[in-house]
Amino acid sequence: MQAKEQQVRQGSNSLLDSLGGFLDAAFQVLSTYSATIVAGVLVLMTVVLVAGSSPVFRRFGFIGFITGVNWNPVIGKEAFGALPYILGTLVTSAIAITIGVPISLGIAIFLSEMSPWAVRGPVSQLIELLAAVPSVIYGLWGLFVFRFWVRDWIETPLSTYVGSLPVFSGSPFGLDVLTAGLILAIMIIPTVSSVSREVMLAVPNSQREAAYSLGATRWEAVRIGVLNYSRSGIFGATILGLGRAVGETMAVTMVIGNAIGPAAIPTSLLKASQTLGSLIANEFNEADPTSLHPAALIGLGLILFIFALLINVLAQLLVWKVLKVKRGSVE
Amino acid sequence: MEASPATIRLCETTGLGSRSCADHHSPHPQHYSQTGHQGKIWHDEVTNVTVELLIEKLKPENEKRVEPASQGEPMGPFKIRAEKLNAWFGQNHVLKDISIGFRENEVTAIIGPSGCGKSTLIRCLNRMHELVPGARTSGSVFLDGAEIYSKHVDAVQVRRTVGMVFQKPNPFPTMSVYDNVAAGLKLNGMRNQRKLDEAVLNSLKKAALWDEVKDDLDKSGVSLSGGQQQRLCIARALAVEPKVILMDEPCSALDPIATAKIEELIASLKEQYTVVIVTHNMQQAARVSDRTAFLYLGQVIEYGETTHLFENPAQELTERYVTGKFG
Ligand SMILES: Nc1ncnc2c1ncn2[C@@H]1O[C@H](COP(=O)(O)OP(=O)(O)O)[C@@H](O)[C@H]1O
Ligand SMILES: [Mg+2]
Numbered sequence: 241m242q243a244k245e246q247q248v249r250q251g252s253n254s255l256l257d258s259l260g261g262f263l264d265a266a267f268q269v270l271s272t273y274s275a276t277i278v279a280g281v282l283v284l285m286t287v288v289l290v291a292g293s294s295p296v297f298r299r300f301g302f303i304g305f306i307t308g309v310n311w312n313p314v315i316g317k318e319a320f321g322a323l324p325y326i327l328g329t330l331v332t333s334a335i336a337i338t339i340g341v342p343i344s345l346g347i348a349i350f351l352s353e354m355s356p357w358a359v360r361g362p363v364s365q366l367i368e369l370l371a372a373v374p375s376v377i378y379g380l381w382g383l384f385v386f387r388f389w390v391r392d393w394i395e396t397p398l399s400t401y402v403g404s405l406p407v408f409s410g411s412p413f414g415l416d417v418l419t420a421g422l423i424l425a426i427m428i429i430p431t432v433s434s435v436s437r438e439v440m441l442a443v444p445n446s447q448r449e450a451a452y453s454l455g456a457t458r459w460e461a462v463r464i465g466v467l468n469y470s471r472s473g474i475f476g477a478t479i480l481g482l483g484r485a486v487g488e489t490m491a492v493t494m495v496i497g498n499a500i501g502p503a504a505i506p507t508s509l510l511k512a513s514q515t516l517g518s519l520i521a522n523e524f525n526e527a528d529p530t531s532l533h534p535a536a537l538i539g540l541g542l543i544l545f546i547f548a549l550l551i552n553v554l555a556q557l558l559v560w561k562v563l564k565v566k567r568g569s570v571e
Numbered sequence: 572m573e574a575s576p577a578t579i580r581l582c583e584t585t586g587l588g589s590r591s592c593a594d595h596h597s598p599h600p601q602h603y604s605q606t607g608h609q610g611k612i613w614h615d616e617v618t619n620v621t622v623e624l625l626i627e628k629l630k631p632e633n634e635k636r637v638e639p640a641s642q643g644e645p646m647g648p649f650k651i652r653a654e655k656l657n658a659w660f661g662q663n664h665v666l667k668d669i670s671i672g673f674r675e676n677e678v679t680a681i682i683g684p685s686g687c688g689k690s691t692l693i694r695c696l697n698r699m700h701e702l703v704p705g706a707r708t709s710g711s712v713f714l715d716g717a718e719i720y721s722k723h724v725d726a727v728q729v730r731r732t733v734g735m736v737f738q739k740p741n742p743f744p745t746m747s748v749y750d751n752v753a754a755g756l757k758l759n760g761m762r763n764q765r766k767l768d769e770a771v772l773n774s775l776k777k778a779a780l781w782d783e784v785k786d787d788l789d790k791s792g793v794s795l796s797g798g799q800q801q802r803l804c805i806a807r808a809l810a811v812e813p814k815v816i817l818m819d820e821p822c823s824a825l826d827p828i829a830t831a832k833i834e835e836l837i838a839s840l841k842e843q844y845t846v847v848i849v850t851h852n853m854q855q856a857a858r859v860s861d862r863t864a865f866l867y868l869g870q871v872i873e874y875g876e877t878t879h880l881f882e883n884p885a886q887e888l889t890e891r892y893v894t895g896k897f898g
Contacts, residue, residue, distance in 0.1 A: 357704065446741040450804070452702060454755035454811055455731035464754060468745045 285545070293539035296320055296532050305539055311501045313523070313533040320536035322543060324504035328417070328513040329547070331506040332492065333485040335421025336428055340485075341478050343425070344432035351433075352440040353462050364437065371430035379494035382423045387414035387495055390422060395510055410510035413497070418509040420496040424488055428481035435480055435559060439473030440466050476558030483551040487544065489517030498522055516544040649713070650675040650845040651696055651733065651815050656710035658691050658700055658869075665691045667869045668710070673815070678837055678846040680860035680877065682853060684898035688869040689849040690738075693817040696847070697733035698726040714815070731759070734813035738820045740800035742792035742807070748775075749788040751803055755811035770810050777843075778806035779836050798829025802836065809840075816840060818848040822855065834859050853893055857881050865889045 297305055300320060308321020347367060351360055395412030402408050410416070443466045451465035467474070497512020504514040514522075520537050527533040649672030658666035665688045673679045681689045694700040695708055698719060712719045719729045742751045752771045753761075761767060771788075775781040780802040784795070792803055801821055808816060818837070822830040837859050840846050850856050856863050857877060864874040865886075873880060873889040884890040892898050 444741075446737055446739060447743065449699065449702070449735075449737060450741045450743065450807075451754075451758075452699060453697065453730055453735040453737075454758055454807065455727050456758050457727055460758055464743060464758070468743060471745060 289538055289542040289545055293535050293542050296535040296539045299532060305536075306543065309502045309505065311504075311519075311536075313527065313531060313536070315528070315531050318532050320532065320539070322516070322540055324499075324502065324506075325514050325516045325519050325540060326543065328496070328504060328506050329486055329515040329517070329544070331417055331513070332421045332424055332496070332515055333482055335418065335509075336424030336485040337478060337482055338425075339422060340425035340428045340481060341432055344429050344477070344481070345436055345474065347429070347433040348436035348440055349462055349466075352437045353466060354458075364434065367430050368434055369430075370426075371434075375427065375488060375490040376494075378423055378427055379491035382419065382491055382495040383415075386423065387419050390414050390419045394418065399510060407508055408510060409508045412510055413512075415495055415497040415512060416510050417496065417506045417513045420492045420513070420515070421509075423491050423495055424485045427488060427491065428484050431484055432477045432481040435477035436470075436474050439470040439477065439559070442473070443469045472558055472561065476555050476561075479551055479555035479558065483548055483555060486551060487517065487548045489515075489521050493518035493521045516540045516547075520544075648672065648674050650715065651847075652713045653692070653695065654711045654713065656692075656695055656708065656712060658688070658695055658708045659706065660691075660703065661705040665869050666695065666708075669869070669871055671864055671871050671874060673845055673847050674862070675845045676841050676843075677861040678841045678848060678859050680856035680863045681847065681849045681866055682851060682856050682863060682892070683866035683872075684892070685851060687866045689851075689866055690819050691869075692866065693735075693819060693847055693849055696815070696817055697735055698729050699735065701726070731755075731811050732813055733815040733817060734808035734811065736801070736804050736808055736816065736818040736821045739824050740797060740804050742795075742800050742803050744791065744793045746792055747789045748784050748792050748795070748803060751792040752806045752810050755807060759811065771806075774806040774810040777809050777840070778802045779832065779839075780806055796829070798825050798832055801825060801829070801833060805833075805836065805840075813844070815845040815847065818846065820849050820851065822850070822852070830855075851898070853881070853895075865892060867892070 299318075300308060305320060306322050306326065308319065309323050310319035310321050311324075312319040351364055355363065391412045391414030395414065395416075395418060398408045399410075399412045447465040447469050448461050449465075451461040456464060492515050496514060496518055498518065499512040499514055500519075504512070506513040520540055523533070524537055527537060652670075652672035654670050656666055656669040657664065669692060671692075681692060683689050691700060696712055696719075700706050700708060708720065710720075714729070714732060718724070719733075743754060746754065749771055752774050753767050756767060756770055761770075772781065775784065780799060783799060784790075784803075787794075793800065795803060801824075805816075805821075821837075822833050825833065834855065837846060837848060841861075848856075848859065860877045862875065863877040863880045865872045865880065865884075865888075867888060873884060873886045875885075880889065881893050884893060
């Protein structure tokens, strides 16, 4: 066997060798260029967003734009304020995190700590499949099915029993902040649960054993052995989910009710609203290129871009740190 | 050469280093038959030892003392005792009919080549073994005369009474020194701050760590040195007031100075506890233990006073092991 290997080695002539060398060099150049292109696209995007939105900032000022609440594209009566949509984005994302993260953690704990081996693979794959569903499908399902569940099972009771509270005021309709938040919660589950499961699986077994040896029950062992150890990774997973929720557009556009201006300020869960993404999606087609309207929409895009960038960088840093720690600690 | 990739893969899946693999999957037929030959010789001797042990245990005065706890009476020679204990990992029969007892206020060392089942044996004594998927046991373990594998006994309770210290220091990294020691007590539901303070202080003192960390109780547990971390783990185990302390090669990750400190600590622990320590360092066993059990391929080959076992072993296999001829 060794002899054969030798033969093959010797058989590989200098032509092949030099070809290999050339391919190596070519590959290096290619991958360097690809990396540069990715970075270039990012820079270019920033430039385009900043340049494209500058008219609206010149007109209303940066502060004026992000604190304004009115939205009127009619030429001569222009008013562009992003605050309602910033709030809409933040509130729907917050709902998504509040509902989606605990569910995701439950799934992750089940998959990494509790479930029998035979169940783990199939269930994990099923959940990751959820991430592959196009967001317009979530939107359609939200619009034609989920919305009515939310209206009948959640909003009607809320409105009946605690409707006097401002956050639950308004009539249940099913196309509002709550439905959008819940759809987002479902959409972030695959990401958050699979990343959390990953970081939980990275917890060395000695941590679980330490907990058990002190007389921990199974749940306590998960809590002090696993969740504690992986908490910054779980936080990273949450931020990753937040990034997804903030940026998600299509599904939200279809279920949030698409209010405009001061009406879009999300003061109640049962109110129609708007997010940065959904307003862009709703209005870009009809924006008059000669007006300030496109600049205002690009301005929304710039804010969204900054949000998403910050969130993702933070998440990457956290997850990366955890997985690095894991590699260091596995002997 | 041909067989080795498969062997390595097999070992990786069982989470073992290649060294212990070499012990078990020795590819050389010559070596193999040699082992088989020895096996035949000592196999008979094992039965002798086991019978002797059983006879000793059946002596009237011993038997009386291992009866379930009756007040005021000393618990007798065996604080914790395994009887016909068998353990498996899946199909792998790792412990074979082990009967062995450990005395109170003594340090008992368990020695033997790696892979012979030392860790498994002590992990059966606090029901940690059953946490491994596919692992199971048969036979009995009596703690103060009560069967810990009985249906009516909660494994969680057993582990509070039989504490454990692991091969690699494993403090909880997100917790402070204080919280590491208090972790077990908090699990038990203790919330009284004064009592917690007191228990943490006492445990750290018993673990000979107090003087070194008394000003750093809020620092992370993993900021300590390796030896300090291991003593922190000992303090953490002591805090829940166990009766028996199992130590699985507690010094194998430590330098000689840290090792000496832990050995000193072990010697002091026996005044209050029953200590069982696994080690494959024979000098260590000789230094710290009162009694030593020699385990080989899942069976107790010889068990007796440490000086006797090292200086005057009854079994040829023991002699060969303690003189470093194999293992
Ligand atoms: N987690 C595990 N899963 C499967 N088999 C194991 C596991 N741990 C140990 N074993 C098997 O049990 C045998 C005894 O292991 P162990 O008790 O760890 O030996 P020792 O502590 O004496 O080195 C080993 O040969 C190994 O094959
Ligand atoms: Mg071991």
